Amino acid sequence: MISDQFPALIIVFPLIIAFWINIVGWWWKKPCFYMSVSALTVSFISSIGILNTVITNGTIHYRLGGWEPPWGIEYVVDHLNAFLLVIVSFIGLLVGIYSKRDIEKEMPQKIPQFYSVYTLLVMGLLGMTITGDAFNLYVLLEIVSLASYALIAMGEDGAPLASFNYVIMGTIGACFYLLGVGYLYIVTGSLNMADLSELLPKLYHSKAVLVAFAFFLIGIGIKMAFFPLHVWLPDAYTHAPSSVSAFVAGTMTKVGAYVLMRVLFTIFRPYFSIELIPATTVLGWTAVAAMMYGCVLAIAQHDLKRMLCYILIAEVGYIVLGISMANRMGLTGAILHIMNDALMMACLFSVAGAIMYKFGNRDITNFRQQQLNKKMPFTMAAFTITALSVVGIPPTCGFFSKWYLIIGAIDARQWVFAIALILSSLLSAVVFFKVIEKIYFKPREPVHPHNEVTHEEVVMDEAPMSMLIPMYIMVGGILILGILSGQIISTVIQFAVPASF
């Protein structure tokens, strides 16, 4: 049955296609886009198949090459990664379609290279999500990082320097993760996550295990741009090409959050990361700082993409806060927020890309004279709905994940967390309403009773269909998934939360 091979297919197919895109691209540029999209479609279909199997049959263990787990590499898919695989491959496919016109305009001579590396990036993120082997995760993490360095460097002026700084920071992060794996390997002699989780409890008081845990947290913190370690993110994502920042902002930090959950609750047992050392407490308070810092700095920006980058830093704070509450509601909120935030961020950055595509700049102060509401009404409607979702207004999905997060904070009796959640929602309302006001409202013109102000007709100049349709699928997702969130929780997320909560 082909469906038994989905866990391998989801990785292998894009990997092979990424290689072929590069070769075909030397002679013929036209099919590159279609090859990439077809590879991503196969990944998406496989991820749906995997999710379906996981829901009906439970966790999948896929042994690569038939080797037994502690020796061979094993792909383990439970409800949590199956859910994340669908999100990543879905956003990857949509942004892939969205990128067609954008890349044709931004870098017409680099189309094959772009699609080759982009397919590799999506494949790497899927691999990070699906793997059950700590060292395999490191290799895929580096594939993701290398692909994203290259893609970010293809952007506008300032992108190569931003990308270089990201290389330096990203390498520190990945090396710390590698050191963590090394320390665990010294004390246990195993690299398989499930095996590590069996072997480690006897060694929880060893210094090497503590050091490994610290290395893991710092390394993953850098990769997911968690507050004090976020410095590379605003520059890198601002200067990246529009489609790249849409995909990367949507998924890379979320996969980082997923890896954090795996380390906290799978490799190490919740007993270790919650009770033995107060890791979750530290993470929680840092997450509060991240939320405040991100939202406050976002208010000060006048570059739309940079503003969204700071909002993204705040959103990472939300997810980590949900994880750090370490109760059922908080974790449900965090997992739900991973999905919602992936959609919201990809959609917002796509809107920024569409504005860039039409006007060549994205300065918020120019929005009023550009008369965006009349020139690009559909794009701006998408922006507004998504912005409302980030703020957390029902019935958009952003409301539901924040609702679970706040209930989680109350369950954990952390009143400060609950207040911080509400406060940062208010701050993000300030951020977004400032932009919406610039888009839709005009300053009151002085009234001259004698000479009527003649309004010149503004012609609608909307973004191309290949950009609008993916954007509207995301907007539809934001609206529909909000309404369906109860169902999503009862079929997937309640099983994704670690059983001990």
Add this chain to the structure above:
Amino acid sequence: MIEYIIAKYNYWIYIVLMMIGFYAMIGKTNLVKKLLGMNVFQWAIILFYVSTGSKKGGATIPIVMGAHGHYEPAQAIQFLNPLPHCLMLTAIVVGVSTTGVALALVIMIYRRYHTLEEDEILELLETSRK
């Protein structure tokens, strides 16, 4: 104290090397120096892994010698653990490709700004924005 350091000298060497690399990555403004620091950092970790797999006292690679025909029980103590070394083959490949990407970026930066000092590039970026 001295014995304590000497007994685990491989770890000390890796820590010192790693910190040298770390300092270069954080403290230097020249991009190529940063890149070299990054290489020292990565290579220190590779040394750490390789040293964890080694053993004193004449242990060799895990190939049973003369095992054709007659069977002798293999002694685990005679053999090195080859797995860290194999892992590091992958890590070396990753390190080389990271260096390659970083060097390509350095070339791109040099072509655009004609300098590799980070503060000068930032100044140029500041003035171009105004």
